[in-house]
Amino acid sequence: MTTATHSWSVGETRSLTVKAARGVGMPWGIAEEAGFALDWLVRHGAPGVTAMCRYLSFYATGIEQGRTPVTMPGTEGDGWVCPLGFGTALSDGAINLPDGGFRLREPMILIPFLAACAGSGAVRLTIGDISIDISSDGFHSEMIPHSLLIAEAECRIASIADNDLPATTHPVTRVGSTMTECIAVLTRYAHNTYAPATEASRLAGAGAGLSDND
Amino acid sequence: MDNQQNNPQRAQHTPLRPASQVMRLARMGSFHQSRLSFMRVLLRRLKRENWQFDRPIWRIDANGVGVATYRARGPERSYTLVCFAHDLPDDQRSDRVIAEAWDATFTLHDGDLGEDDIERLHANVPYQEAGRISGAELVLSRANRSVRLFDYVAKCLAKGEQPDLAQIEPVGYLMRTTAVYGSGKFGAADRDVWADRPEFAGSFQPELLSVWLIRAFTIDMVEHMAASRAPDTAVKLSPDIRRRIGVGNSTGLGMAPFLVNHPALIHAWIAARETALARVRDVKQATSEEIALFVDLVKRAALNADDWHVDHEYQAQKISGLRADLTALIAHIEQSDLAADHAWDKLYSWAEANLSLEGQEQLVSLLLEPYPHLVDELAATMSADESNRFRIDGTMKVATLTGIIREIYDWTEALDFDSRDAQARVWYVSEEKLEPRLGERFEEPIADYEQPLAPGRDAKRALGDLQRFDPQDSIAGFLMAHPEHRHITRRAQLVQHCDYGEIRDNTIAADMLPIDLLRCKLSFFGATKFDPRSDRWLRITMFQGAPFPDELAKLDPDALVYPPAVDSRAL
Numbered sequence: 215m216t217t218a219t220h221s222w223s224v225g226e227t228r229s230l231t232v233k234a235a236r237g238v239g240m241p242w243g244i245a246e247e248a249g250f251a252l253d254w255l256v257r258h259g260a261p262g263v264t265a266m267c268r269y270l271s272f273y274a275t276g277i278e279q280g281r282t283p284v285t286m287p288g289t290e291g292d293g294w295v296c297p298l299g300f301g302t303a304l305s306d307g308a309i310n311l312p313d314g315g316f317r318l319r320e321p322m323i324l325i326p327f328l329a330a331c332a333g334s335g336a337v338r339l340t341i342g343d344i345s346i347d348i349s350s351d352g353f354h355s356e357m358i359p360h361s362l363l364i365a366e367a368e369c370r371i372a373s374i375a376d377n378d379l380p381a382t383t384h385p386v387t388r389v390g391s392t393m394t395e396c397i398a399v400l401t402r403y404a405h406n407t408y409a410p411a412t413e414a415s416r417l418a419g420a421g422a423g424l425s426d427n428d
Numbered sequence: 429m430d431n432q433q434n435n436p437q438r439a440q441h442t443p444l445r446p447a448s449q450v451m452r453l454a455r456m457g458s459f460h461q462s463r464l465s466f467m468r469v470l471l472r473r474l475k476r477e478n479w480q481f482d483r484p485i486w487r488i489d490a491n492g493v494g495v496a497t498y499r500a501r502g503p504e505r506s507y508t509l510v511c512f513a514h515d516l517p518d519d520q521r522s523d524r525v526i527a528e529a530w531d532a533t534f535t536l537h538d539g540d541l542g543e544d545d546i547e548r549l550h551a552n553v554p555y556q557e558a559g560r561i562s563g564a565e566l567v568l569s570r571a572n573r574s575v576r577l578f579d580y581v582a583k584c585l586a587k588g589e590q591p592d593l594a595q596i597e598p599v600g601y602l603m604r605t606t607a608v609y610g611s612g613k614f615g616a617a618d619r620d621v622w623a624d625r626p627e628f629a630g631s632f633q634p635e636l637l638s639v640w641l642i643r644a645f646t647i648d649m650v651e652h653m654a655a656s657r658a659p660d661t662a663v664k665l666s667p668d669i670r671r672r673i674g675v676g677n678s679t680g681l682g683m684a685p686f687l688v689n690h691p692a693l694i695h696a697w698i699a700a701r702e703t704a705l706a707r708v709r710d711v712k713q714a715t716s717e718e719i720a721l722f723v724d725l726v727k728r729a730a731l732n733a734d735d736w737h738v739d740h741e742y743q744a745q746k747i748s749g750l751r752a753d754l755t756a757l758i759a760h761i762e763q764s765d766l767a768a769d770h771a772w773d774k775l776y777s778w779a780e781a782n783l784s785l786e787g788q789e790q791l792v793s794l795l796l797e798p799y800p801h802l803v804d805e806l807a808a809t810m811s812a813d814e815s816n817r818f819r820i821d822g823t824m825k826v827a828t829l830t831g832i833i834r835e836i837y838d839w840t841e842a843l844d845f846d847s848r849d850a851q852a853r854v855w856y857v858s859e860e861k862l863e864p865r866l867g868e869r870f871e872e873p874i875a876d877y878e879q880p881l882a883p884g885r886d887a888k889r890a891l892g893d894l895q896r897f898d899p900q901d902s903i904a905g906f907l908m909a910h911p912e913h914r915h916i917t918r919r920a921q922l923v924q925h926c927d928y929g930e931i932r933d934n935t936i937a938a939d940m941l942p943i944d945l946l947r948c949k950l951s952f953f954g955a956t957k958f959d960p961r962s963d964r965w966l967r968i969t970m971f972q973g974a975p976f977p978d979e980l981a982k983l984d985p986d987a988l989v990y991p992p993a994v995d996s997r998a999l
Contacts, residue, residue, distance in 0.1 A: 226614070
């Protein structure tokens with residue numbers, strides 16, 4: 215019963231993302247970070263729903279193919295560096311900002327984690343030949359946000375002086391109807407967290423068998 | 429949390445009851461509504477700020493089908509409840525959350541609304557979860573009739589008679605809601621859109637404003653149906669009888685995980701109530717007015733307990749204990765000098781030694797009643813902004829996290845999570861219902877779908893792996909090696925600052941009763957007449973006794989929560 219003007223709240227999209235990330239096989243704690251990243255990106259005007267939809271699709275396919283996501287650049291072998299695993303390790307302080315270049319899947323997803331560990335400073339994430347300056351307040355790039363949707367690229371991170379970091383992008387508070395397809399993908403992955411009904415569960419239920427007409 | 433400067437009467441310093449005492453499921457499942465319950469907080473504010481109410485639209489036909497709107501106008505903003513009334517065949521009336529049709533469906537719109545909004549909402553609200561509301565709506569809800577009581581009241585009114593209170597009291601409502609969704613669900617505005625509005629300070633205020641206006645709609649509907657049947661003879665409900673009609677609510681397991689999923693918020697709720705209790709226990713000497721009010725309310729609480737009838741054995745036993753407790757309490761206060769120094773503190777200590785948990789927690793609620801100046805301001809502290817991520821402190825040492833877990837989860841030491849009983853249950857979401865459910869781990873293939881709702885078990889597992897790390901290692905390294913412990917690590921780091929944020933009981937034990945979780949939450953809402961229909965769902969009554977929008981200005985909502993004393997009820 216959706217209409218042309220329907221939209222989603224950021225909160226429900228975030229909850230859906232947590233379930234979808236869990237649904238493709240992430241531990242709950244990392245799935246929660248996926249929800250955080252989605253929320254941060256959307257609210258800062260980046261196409262976070264699309265980025266997350268693309269990355270979770272890639273993740274699901276990779277797992278199906280027997281490939282393994284890793285946290286540390288340089289250890290991927292046949293797998294790939296997960297921006298969520300890498301981002302949380304950076305934000306936890308488990309690892310330092312890497313000195314050299316590294317290949318990263320869907321690097322936009324790293325931005326919220328770099329913002330979280332930027333403290334009072336700022337960092338520059340370079341994706342190929344695109345630069346994104348990031349502080350705890352937001353991010354800035356010369357490119358329009360949608361051109362930051364990059365499947366995989368050579369990336370670098372460097373600390374920068376923050377004194378001329380431009381103001382953050384316009385806050386966004388809704389997920390619009392153009393995201394319908396992505397929401398459908400996330401919903402499909404979220405579905406993996408739902409247990410198929412069994413006869414026992416139907417019987418046990420949440421109180422089946424009593425009349426609701428009184 | 430405690431603020432001595434605001435509490436000049438505070439002469440001694442009663443410590444807050446410890447989480448190890450309060451956050452046990454058996455006690456949480458014995459909580460009663462209080463001055464700090466959100467329904468009461470809402471009505472106090474609406475009255476204080478002189479909110480105005482009207483019904484701009486009433487387009488309900490003789491069959492009870494159509495649309496109506498109820499508007500609440502405050503100092504800065506207006507809200508409009510949009511009600512769609514439907515003709516629902518009896519065989520489709522289901523309280524289960526998966527129902528697809530209801531007697532009435534509702535949304536709370538942010539501000540006034542036009543015909544285009546009504547058209548948009550009409551195309552969505554009646555479908556509930558299958559429709560979409562917008563950022564201009566705050567709440568989505570639906571309700572079904574209590575067929576028995578609705579028809580009885582409609583028939584009485586049609587004949588020009590008032591219904592018998594003896595028929596009304598055991599049910600307590602004409603309609604019961606089966607879901608009240610807010611905070612961004614199904615397209616509604618995110619909480620942060622309205623969280624800073626003073627009228628919504630505290631918790632669940634938009635949802636409860638909706639429910640209170642729904643109550644007015646249920647009365648208008650029954651009077652409308654009576655007038656449609658017999659326009660020449662029909663009368664309206666008399667105010668005293670009308671006030672004994674609340675709104676029902678049917679609540680199942682969907683609500684149970686809430687207490688586990690929102691530790692910061694639950695801490696804020698419980699800490700406010702515990703602080704209020706400590707402040708009252710600190711009162712050196714009660715005034716005669718305070719004592720008189722307390723004694724009156726104890727007697728009215730006893731009436732309330734007498735009117736509370738349930739079929740469920742667990743709750744029936746508890747109510748029976750509560751009645752005995754209140755009898756004992758009345759006898760005790762008759763022999764006590766409540767004007768003596770620290771009489772409330774002594775009374776509370778007596779209750780701990782002599783009453784069941786039901787009686788103890790009923791007393792806690794009653795003790796808060798005479799003290800609006802000590803209690804009511806705490807309502808503003810009963811919320812938490814949980815939208816920001818709680819960033820894990822990866823620099824914390826393994827030894828420190830180990831210490832935190834050992835302290836918060838010390839109650840798990842006696843539990844063997846390899847035993848079947850300790851992990852008999854699994855919280856999961858069923859594909860069929862898309863709602864949280866509770867299954868049997870060893871009887872159903874559901875363990876792979878387990879939701880993270882067993883903090884005790886998870887903490888103990890993390891502890892096992894932490895022991896293999898050097899105590900001086902950082903948690904960041906531990907979590908890189910064990911991402912499966914990330915959820916419980918975040919939780920432990922959060923809960924170490926929120927004493928009451930964690931339930932000190934095993935939420936997947938074979939003998940765990942989900943209705944205890946439901947009761948705790950619903951008592952904070954302000955619900956009464958908990959009526960468990962099994963160990964995992966129940967019905968409640970909301971706003972029974974409260975003023976209606978057209979009488980809020982002249983009545984004190986806090987004075988009407990407990991049923992009136994016997995004499996004035998003999999109508």
